[in-house]
Amino acid sequence: MFDIEIYKARRAKLRATVGSGKILLLGNDEASINFAHNWYPYRQDSTFLYYFGLSIPGLIGVLDCDGDQDYLFGNDYQIDDIVWTGPQPTLRELGEKVGVESTFPLAKVSAQLNAKVHILPPYRGEHTLKLREILSKSVEEVSSMASIPLIKAIAAQRNIKAPEELVEMNKAVTTTSAIHLAVMKAARPGMKEYELVAVARRIAAENNVSLSFPPIATINGQTLHNHYYGNTIEAGDIVLFDCGAESPEFYAGDMTRTFPVSATFDSRQRELYEIVFRAHRAAVDSLHAGVKFIDVHLIAAKTLVSGLKEVGLMKGDAEEAVNAGAHTMFFQCGLGHMMGLDVHDMENLGEQYVGYTPELQKSTVFGLKSLRLGKELEENNVITVEPGIYIIPELIDLNKADGKFKDFINYDKLETYRDFGGIRVEEDFVINADGSTLLGNSVAIAPEEVEKVRSQALKS
Amino acid sequence: MFDIEIYKARRAKLRATVGSGKILLLGNDEASINFAHNWYPYRQDSTFLYYFGLSIPGLIGVLDCDGDQDYLFGNDYQIDDIVWTGPQPTLRELGEKVGVESTFPLAKVSAQLNAKVHILPPYRGEHTLKLREILSKSVEEVSSMASIPLIKAIAAQRNIKAPEELVEMNKAVTTTSAIHLAVMKAARPGMKEYELVAVARRIAAENNVSLSFPPIATINGQTLHNHYYGNTIEAGDIVLFDCGAESPEFYAGDMTRTFPVSATFDSRQRELYEIVFRAHRAAVDSLHAGVKFIDVHLIAAKTLVSGLKEVGLMKGDAEEAVNAGAHTMFFQCGLGHMMGLDVHDMENLGEQYVGYTPELQKSTVFGLKSLRLGKELEENNVITVEPGIYIIPELIDLNKADGKFKDFINYDKLETYRDFGGIRVEEDFVINADGSTLLGNSVAIAPEEVEKVRSQALKS
Numbered sequence: 001m002f003d004i005e006i007y008k009a010r011r012a013k014l015r016a017t018v019g020s021g022k023i024l025l026l027g028n029d030e031a032s033i034n035f036a037h038n039w040y041p042y043r044q045d046s047t048f049l050y051y052f053g054l055s056i057p058g059l060i061g062v063l064d065c066d067g068d069q070d071y072l073f074g075n076d077y078q079i080d081d082i083v084w085t086g087p088q089p090t091l092r093e094l095g096e097k098v099g100v101e102s103t104f105p106l107a108k109v110s111a112q113l114n115a116k117v118h119i120l121p122p123y124r125g126e127h128t129l130k131l132r133e134i135l136s137k138s139v140e141e142v143s144s145m146a147s148i149p150l151i152k153a154i155a156a157q158r159n160i161k162a163p164e165e166l167v168e169m170n171k172a173v174t175t176t177s178a179i180h181l182a183v184m185k186a187a188r189p190g191m192k193e194y195e196l197v198a199v200a201r202r203i204a205a206e207n208n209v210s211l212s213f214p215p216i217a218t219i220n221g222q223t224l225h226n227h228y229y230g231n232t233i234e235a236g237d238i239v240l241f242d243c244g245a246e247s248p249e250f251y252a253g254d255m256t257r258t259f260p261v262s263a264t265f266d267s268r269q270r271e272l273y274e275i276v277f278r279a280h281r282a283a284v285d286s287l288h289a290g291v292k293f294i295d296v297h298l299i300a301a302k303t304l305v306s307g308l309k310e311v312g313l314m315k316g317d318a319e320e321a322v323n324a325g326a327h328t329m330f331f332q333c334g335l336g337h338m339m340g341l342d343v344h345d346m347e348n349l350g351e352q353y354v355g356y357t358p359e360l361q362k363s364t365v366f367g368l369k370s371l372r373l374g375k376e377l378e379e380n381n382v383i384t385v386e387p388g389i390y391i392i393p394e395l396i397d398l399n400k401a402d403g404k405f406k407d408f409i410n411y412d413k414l415e416t417y418r419d420f421g422g423i424r425v426e427e428d429f430v431i432n433a434d435g436s437t438l439l440g441n442s443v444a445i446a447p448e449e450v451e452k453v454r455s456q457a458l459k460s
Numbered sequence: 461m462f463d464i465e466i467y468k469a470r471r472a473k474l475r476a477t478v479g480s481g482k483i484l485l486l487g488n489d490e491a492s493i494n495f496a497h498n499w500y501p502y503r504q505d506s507t508f509l510y511y512f513g514l515s516i517p518g519l520i521g522v523l524d525c526d527g528d529q530d531y532l533f534g535n536d537y538q539i540d541d542i543v544w545t546g547p548q549p550t551l552r553e554l555g556e557k558v559g560v561e562s563t564f565p566l567a568k569v570s571a572q573l574n575a576k577v578h579i580l581p582p583y584r585g586e587h588t589l590k591l592r593e594i595l596s597k598s599v600e601e602v603s604s605m606a607s608i609p610l611i612k613a614i615a616a617q618r619n620i621k622a623p624e625e626l627v628e629m630n631k632a633v634t635t636t637s638a639i640h641l642a643v644m645k646a647a648r649p650g651m652k653e654y655e656l657v658a659v660a661r662r663i664a665a666e667n668n669v670s671l672s673f674p675p676i677a678t679i680n681g682q683t684l685h686n687h688y689y690g691n692t693i694e695a696g697d698i699v700l701f702d703c704g705a706e707s708p709e710f711y712a713g714d715m716t717r718t719f720p721v722s723a724t725f726d727s728r729q730r731e732l733y734e735i736v737f738r739a740h741r742a743a744v745d746s747l748h749a750g751v752k753f754i755d756v757h758l759i760a761a762k763t764l765v766s767g768l769k770e771v772g773l774m775k776g777d778a779e780e781a782v783n784a785g786a787h788t789m790f791f792q793c794g795l796g797h798m799m800g801l802d803v804h805d806m807e808n809l810g811e812q813y814v815g816y817t818p819e820l821q822k823s824t825v826f827g828l829k830s831l832r833l834g835k836e837l838e839e840n841n842v843i844t845v846e847p848g849i850y851i852i853p854e855l856i857d858l859n860k861a862d863g864k865f866k867d868f869i870n871y872d873k874l875e876t877y878r879d880f881g882g883i884r885v886e887e888d889f890v891i892n893a894d895g896s897t898l899l900g901n902s903v904a905i906a907p908e909e910v911e912k913v914r915s916q917a918l919k920s
Contacts, residue, residue, distance in 0.1 A: 031584075033491075034503055123496040126584075139589065198662050205655075226545075342495055344495065394547065
């Protein structure tokens with residue numbers, strides 16, 4: 001946990017920004033796997049962590065904007081519990097750790113609230129059920145009564161990372177870096193994809209932290225959300241590994257590397273890898289406070305198109321191709337996202353509030369609709385940059401049948417790449433006034449660096 | 461997955477036993493960690509797995525007892541999804557794998573149901589919300605309308621393990637055995653408890669399976685549900701490690717070992733370990749079809765008391781002590797539980813239906829109220845046996861202040877053991893007509909075996 005004053009200041013700022021009414025922040029309870037008392041690893045709600053710091057189930061926080069006071073609700077352990085759990089701090093002691101003097105049993109929370117209550121959108125069934133009970137509202141009501149002023153105030157606050165948060169994020173990405181280097185070294189022809197995941201789980205567990213999202217470890221990198229780990233990795237394959245670890249205070253890391261199972265890429269792999277890497281460098285070079293991330297995304301897209309033209313997969317003017325969306329044949333998703341206590345930071349608050357502004361609304365067009373962050377970057381935003389080339393056979397067939405992008409795509413040549421797979425590289429950056437700072441340790445990313453790691457690993 | 465005929469036969473048997481009405485079995489959806497689309501490792505509902513075999517989110521099964529027919533509900537992937545997920549089997553193809561010909565979109569499930577619907581108790585918030593919507597009932601109604609005939613029919617069926625299930629359970633316990641031996645060998649003075657958990661997570665991940673419950677890895681074995689892993693293990697400490705892996709078909713394993721961080725136990729540790737081990741042997745020797753598990757529990761309790769008398773911690777007649785509940789000063793919980801697709805098998809259906817009978821109700825007395833299984837064992841039940849001695853300072857203080865068990869407890873001597881900790885051993889058994897069969901590989905459990913593993917490990 002951070003210093004007590006940090007939590008007090010964060011809450012005071014939120015109260016001041018929201019201005020009036022009571023803010024209800026639910027802590028997370030345990031999450032049941034296959035019966036009520038068999039639990040997944042506990043994860044506190046990120047907003048509750050941000051304002052109340054306590055990574056313990058069964059807590060609720062209330063901020064009274066009018067009375068300038070904060071309340072913590074929870075139930076003290078009874079002796080019967082203590083036989084099973086060992087001695088536990090009292091609610092009063094927990095409150096003291098984060099500067100909350102007013103602590104009450106959970107049953108008292110409803111009485112503390114009035115008509116003007118600000119809540120966040122629920123993302124677990126338990127949230128909906130609990131809000132329903134506390135607020136005496138219907139399921140439908142609590143699912144649609146999230147407070148926009150609260151969401152905006154939290155997004156504005158959490159989007160700018162304070163120094164103590166940047167230290168934590170660097171820890172998260174440093175552990176993440178260690179995982180990526182270990183996986184890049186560990187891969188051998190004949191291994192299963194899940195053996196690479198095992199390396200990640202071991203290193204996270206050895207650091208007593210969780211992974212920040214389900215890892216992707218696949219020879220089918222073209223499948224963007226791929227959580228299947230059952231394939232054997234063979235010489236000639238490329239492995240796409242996307243994984244992040246949390247820091248001790250639950251901040252996220254998120255990195256991707258794509259590497260050959262053999263010592264080197266084959267010529268096609270190397271060509272497309274070079275293009276992705278060039279797009280990555282172009283995007284990173286464009287980062288600074290004041291640039292719109294959607295423009296950085298488009299710089300990456302144009303760089304991809306230029307490269308794809310060089311290898312004969314695309315044709316025509318790069319700018320026109322991107323304007324027409326033709327790059328989405330290869331790059332269907334966004335260039336990156338905000339990162340913080342959540343890997344997609346505050347995704348539960350709504351991307352339009354975290355990554356966009358009233359003036360810059362999120363696009364609904366294929367490709368840009370998957371860009372989680374479009375707005376102008378500010379100092380101490382933390383973001384990912386993750387361009388890629390993904391050859392998706394189903395998408396080729398669909399677009400070809402529709403006659404889409406035929407001025408920009410060389411479908412004949414593309415057909416010869418149907419089974420190519422996918423490539424992505426991803427790093428995490430803090431935005432500065434005039435550039436950006438890489439978080440974590442630098443892990444081989446230039447193609448020659450990656451091949452060097454692989455060659456040495458296969459010799460050892 | 462098992463053979464298609466197995467699922468058809470299981471469902472036919474359930475329909476026949478329940479007799480009339482429609483049985484609604486919810487599959488599990490993904491479980492959200494810190495925002496809607498960041499998911500814990502997927503775990504299908506165990507009852508759904510048992511009858512429909514498919515480990516895929518977003519499915520619902522209906523068994524029509526009157527029409528002797530089964531239905532599978534789910535939504536096929538659209539091309540937009542396939543860009544992100546890769547090609548996926550259709551609902552029709554999924555149904556064919558498990559012998560269900562009638563497949564429909566999720567939106568059709570309500571129309572398939574009538575007034576006589578059998579449901580199970582919900583254990584995730586999402587179940588409650590989904591049942592509420594499907595059945596057009598209130599949250600309170602769906603939380604209390606579980607069908608007792610359905611629960612009894614499922615418990616009767618799942619309690620007796622078929623040959624293919626025993627093979628799976630042996631796989632689960634074999635992986636579990638490998639974890640325990642590796643942890644017993646890996647522990648070194650100065651390590652953190654979480655480094656032992658890391659060994660378990662690595663081995664599970666290398667086998668592409670999950671752990672069946674949150675592991676316990678602690679120098680404070682007296683805390684029965686201890687998920688804190690932050691202590692350093694030092695020479696002279698004993699480590700209690702309780703952990704299980706799943707099989708590829710999601711059956712559970714569950715084992716415990718307690719071992720010295722040094723090469724050998726100290727004399728007090730060895731004395732109490734011998735007592736626990738003797739109670740374990742006595743319990744295992746009593747296992748056979750026809751014996752009531754509550755009687756096996758009491759045999760273990762008496763053996764513990766006899767041993768505790770020998771070392772001077774207890775006094776008086778062992779039988780009277782157990783009748784008075786005085787053993788619960790050291791052994792506060794139950795001797796074991798049913799195990800299957802859940803580590804506490806079917807705990808979500810209610811322990812009274814899985815571990816007890818209308819004639820043998822669960823006790824409400826401290827100690828026995830934590831015995832999850834009391835009833836007569838049957839052939840091909842799978843159970844755990846896990847006696848222990850736990851010295852809980854808070855419980856000593858409480859009982860001493862109340863003057864409890866003073867004819868049976870030597871409080872003066874016990875005070876000198878306040879900081880002793882806890883010891884448990886646990887193995888998994890299939891019940892036979894005239895005995896039992898150990899599942900998995902035998903891992904050092906006799907005190908001299910444990911010390912041999914530790915001595916060799918510390919030398920290497």
